[in-house]
Amino acid sequence: MPSPRQAKLSDRIKEIVAAMLERRVKDPRLGFVTITDVRLTGDGQHASVFYTVMGDERAREDTAAALVSATGLIRSEVGRQLATRHTPSLEFFLDSVPETAREIEDLLAKARERDAEVAERAQGAQYAGDADPYKRRDEDEDESTEQ
Numbered sequence: 001m002p003s004p005r006q007a008k009l010s011d012r013i014k015e016i017v018a019a020m021l022e023r024r025v026k027d028p029r030l031g032f033v034t035i036t037d038v039r040l041t042g043d044g045q046h047a048s049v050f051y052t053v054m055g056d057e058r059a060r061e062d063t064a065a066a067l068v069s070a071t072g073l074i075r076s077e078v079g080r081q082l083a084t085r086h087t088p089s090l091e092f093f094l095d096s097v098p099e100t101a102r103e104i105e106d107l108l109a110k111a112r113e114r115d116a117e118v119a120e121r122a123q124g125a126q127y128a129g130d131a132d133p134y135k136r137r138d139e140d141e142d143e144s145t146e147q
Helices: 006-024 056-083 097-124 138-144
Strands: 032-040 046-054 089-094
Touching: 006 046, 006 056, 032 056, 046 056, 056 089, 056 138
Parallel strands: 046 089
Antiparallel strands: 032 046
């Protein structure tokens, strides 16, 4: 778990990078990008920036290339605004959370369909044996053993 200082720095880096991509980076390859998370190493020397892109695979590739080319500009602005002794190096990673969430939603939808099928089949079903399959002593036997 990151320290409170690292968490604060990570949030600030996230804000700076998002503002830079919105206002200063004018690369036409840059798609509709959302910065989802920034993770800072324990010593503060490296920041992993996670992002998502709306669009197809081509938009993701173009955006990745635009981010790599703008890394120096973004890092210098991060260093200027953070005013720390060392400016962390930046590395951009495509966040897989949206794809994973979509896969989970698809699996949940399939499970709901199968549950509905099972419930539909079970509506008119009857027990194969007795309704209560557990053996019980008869009350008569209980009374005879007590006497």
